[in-house]
Amino acid sequence: MTASNTKGLISVRDLGVTFGHGTNEVKAVRGVSFDVAQGESFGIVGESGSGKSTVLRAICGLAPTSAGTITFQGEALKAPRQPAFYRDVQMVFQDPYASLHPRHTIDKVLSEPLAIHGLDDPEGRVERALEDVGLGQGFRFRFPHQLSGGQRQRVAIARALILEPQVLLLDEPTSALDASIQAEVLNLLDALRHKRGLTYVLVSHDLAVVAHMCERLVVMQHGREVEELTRSALQHHEATQEYTRNLLVASEGFKAKGTST
Amino acid sequence: MTNMLEVKNLSVAFPSRDGPVRVVRDVSFSLGRERLGIVGESGSGKSQTGRAILGLTPSNGTVTADHLAFDGIDLRGASSSTWRQLRGRRMSMVMQDPKFSLNPVMTIGRQIVEAYRRLGRKSKSEMREKALEVLSSVQIRDPERVFDAYPHELSGGMGQRAMIAMMLVGEPDLLIADEPTSALDVTVQLDVLRILDDLVRDRGMGLIFISHDLRLVSSFCDRVLVMYAGRVVEEIAARDLHNAQHPYTCGLLHCLPKIDGGVRPLPTLERDPAWLA
Numbered sequence: 001m002t003a004s005n006t007k008g009l010i011s012v013r014d015l016g017v018t019f020g021h022g023t024n025e026v027k028a029v030r031g032v033s034f035d036v037a038q039g040e041s042f043g044i045v046g047e048s049g050s051g052k053s054t055v056l057r058a059i060c061g062l063a064p065t066s067a068g069t070i071t072f073q074g075e076a077l078k079a080p081r082q083p084a085f086y087r088d089v090q091m092v093f094q095d096p097y098a099s100l101h102p103r104h105t106i107d108k109v110l111s112e113p114l115a116i117h118g119l120d121d122p123e124g125r126v127e128r129a130l131e132d133v134g135l136g137q138g139f140r141f142r143f144p145h146q147l148s149g150g151q152r153q154r155v156a157i158a159r160a161l162i163l164e165p166q167v168l169l170l171d172e173p174t175s176a177l178d179a180s181i182q183a184e185v186l187n188l189l190d191a192l193r194h195k196r197g198l199t200y201v202l203v204s205h206d207l208a209v210v211a212h213m214c215e216r217l218v219v220m221q222h223g224r225e226v227e228e229l230t231r232s233a234l235q236h237h238e239a240t241q242e243y244t245r246n247l248l249v250a251s252e253g254f255k256a257k258g259t260s261t
Numbered sequence: 262m263t264n265m266l267e268v269k270n271l272s273v274a275f276p277s278r279d280g281p282v283r284v285v286r287d288v289s290f291s292l293g294r295e296r297l298g299i300v301g302e303s304g305s306g307k308s309q310t311g312r313a314i315l316g317l318t319p320s321n322g323t324v325t326a327d328h329l330a331f332d333g334i335d336l337r338g339a340s341s342s343t344w345r346q347l348r349g350r351r352m353s354m355v356m357q358d359p360k361f362s363l364n365p366v367m368t369i370g371r372q373i374v375e376a377y378r379r380l381g382r383k384s385k386s387e388m389r390e391k392a393l394e395v396l397s398s399v400q401i402r403d404p405e406r407v408f409d410a411y412p413h414e415l416s417g418g419m420g421q422r423a424m425i426a427m428m429l430v431g432e433p434d435l436l437i438a439d440e441p442t443s444a445l446d447v448t449v450q451l452d453v454l455r456i457l458d459d460l461v462r463d464r465g466m467g468l469i470f471i472s473h474d475l476r477l478v479s480s481f482c483d484r485v486l487v488m489y490a491g492r493v494v495e496e497i498a499a500r501d502l503h504n505a506q507h508p509y510t511c512g513l514l515h516c517l518p519k520i521d522g523g524v525r526p527l528p529t530l531e532r533d534p535a536w537l538a
Contacts, residue, residue, distance in 0.1 A: 047446035048417070149303075178302040178473060180530035183516035187526040205446065212518030212527070235521050250447040251520065253480030254454045 008035030009073060009199055010059065010167065016067030017054050017223075028054045030223040031068070038166075041193065041200040043214030045207055045247070051223040052203045053094075056169050059201065060091050072167075087117060090160035094172040096152035100144040106130075106155055107140045113163050129158040133188060150181035154188065161192065170202040174209065186213060207251045211235065219244050265435060265467050266292040266314065269328035273309045273318055273491075281323070285309050286491040292435070296461055296468045298482035298499065300475045300513070306491040307471045311437045314469070315354055316344050331435065349376060352435040353428035358444045359420030363412040369396075369423045370408035376430040391430075399426045399456050418449035425456060435467045436460070443472065454481055475502075475513045487513070490537050509536060 017029040029051040036042040046052040057063035059070055061081040070077045072089065093099040100109055110129055114122045130139060133154040144152055153173060160168055173189065174182040186209065193200060204210050210217050211234050219226040219241070227241045239245050273285040285306040290297070301307045313324045314331075316339065329336045331352065334343065356362035364372055373392040377383065383391075389408070396404035399422040412420055421441060428436060438457065442450040458481070461468050472478050478485055479502045487495040487510045495507040505511050512530035 179513060180302060180516050183527040183529050186518065190526060208518045208520050211520045246448055250451050253477050254451060
């Protein structure tokens with residue numbers, strides 16, 4: 001486990017995100033704080049509407065920050081984010097069916113961030129990015145609809161990694177995939193992290209996925225932080241909050257009344 | 262015990278440019294008053310199996326079977342009036358996502374009353390009474406509010422309960438639930454399963470539970486059919502699942518990450534072309 005005294009690469013303090021005004025006001029996130037150290041994998045767990053994805057979007061600059069601060073490498077982030085920020089921090093979205101442009105080839109999808117940031121050798125980078133995520137060159141000029149869900153999510157990961165960022169923000173990267181494909185994508189993410197020393201912030205509703213991928217995690221409910229746990233505390237069922245314990249029980253599957261196993 | 266549902270060599274095929282594609286191939290099973298799980302990945306034909314039993318295969322598909330009978334009634338080539346007698350009265354289906362399966366411009370109450378109206382003439386107040394009753398039977402604490410609500414005003418779990426309520430109106434003998442909990446949060450998922458469990462127990466219903474989640478199915482059902490590419494590759498009692506023989510079943514079971522820490526990297530599923538034969 002990472003020592004708690006390492007300086008946070010990403011530091012979120014009392015983050016609040018509010019949408020709408022007046023009677024339509026929705027406080028999606030209400031005072032969430034955590035630190036993510038360099039090279040760490042940090043998880044955010046919660047049910048739908050808990051604000052977990054909004055926290056991730058706020059870090060990325062896709063949701064407005066209405067209270068609190070987010071610092072990256074010791075500097076408070078300003079809105080809108082500078083292009084340099086996205087060289088270091090990239091996001092992978094939940095639904096690979098929705099996050100890739102349907103009429104752009106994989107080549108175009110992968111070349112676009114390179115053009116935006118003016119990187120050299122786009123040819124070589126695209127080729128390497130495809131190899132890195134386990135797709136061959138044969139996929140380069142295909143369209144997203146010619147790929148399966150798992151292959152599309154690999155393309156989305158390749159698109160995020162092509163700028164060689166330090167941090168990947170992963171928003172439910174496997175929840176739209178079958179269990180067997182999920183295992184492949186999780187293994188790929190794991191291998192990439194060890195190879196490149198990446199830092200992950202992973203959001204999921206699935207406690208088992210987060211326990212597998214992350215050393216530390218925070219549980220969220222109704223926009224608030226319920227508790228922060230390490231992986232080993234979770235595995236030893238040392239959750240202190242009722243809600244976390246309920247989640248743990250729920251993820252073990254169904255138990256009929258009157259049976260104890 | 263006589264079997265409520267008998268299926269022998271059921272096949273479903275859809276036409277394509279390269280000739281008919283058989284999405285369900287020679288599936289055979291029988292069902293008593295029990296909970297049967299059908300598990301498989303997307304495209305394994307599990308949903309089409311459920312739909313074929315209810316005669317809901319899209320019109321461009323063809324269903325063939327050596328034997329397909331519900332309570333002694335032959336379902337092959339059944340007339341529309343036979344289907345009307347069966348669907349909603351003796352067998353019902355719960356769909357995956359309440360957001361797409363409920364009528365968005367009708368209140369929940371009107372949709373349930375509509376289901377009652379099909380069963381015979383009753384007065385308006387009587388039907389309302391019945392609808393409220395069935396809503397509370399699926400653990401909706403505030404049936405009056407839900408009765409007057411439109412689907413978009415309900416949460417996912419509440420919408421799914423309302424849909425189950427609607428299916429219970431005819432007090433069916435057989436309920437086919439197609440991924441009834443996949444769109445729900447884990448904690449809500451358990452509530453909905455609890456409701457289904459009580460219904461099977463109290464009313465002696467038969468339940469076919471279609472899901473991609475092998476672990477959930479094994480904890481909920483009595484018996485599991487594992488499907489791959491349209492075929493049943495293994496049929497096994499849920500409690501013997503850890504002794505599964507077929508590599509596909511084992512693969513599905515082991516590729517899930519575990520909270521208590523497991524192997525790393527996760528074992529992935531090696532697909533053997535011989536399974537297709």
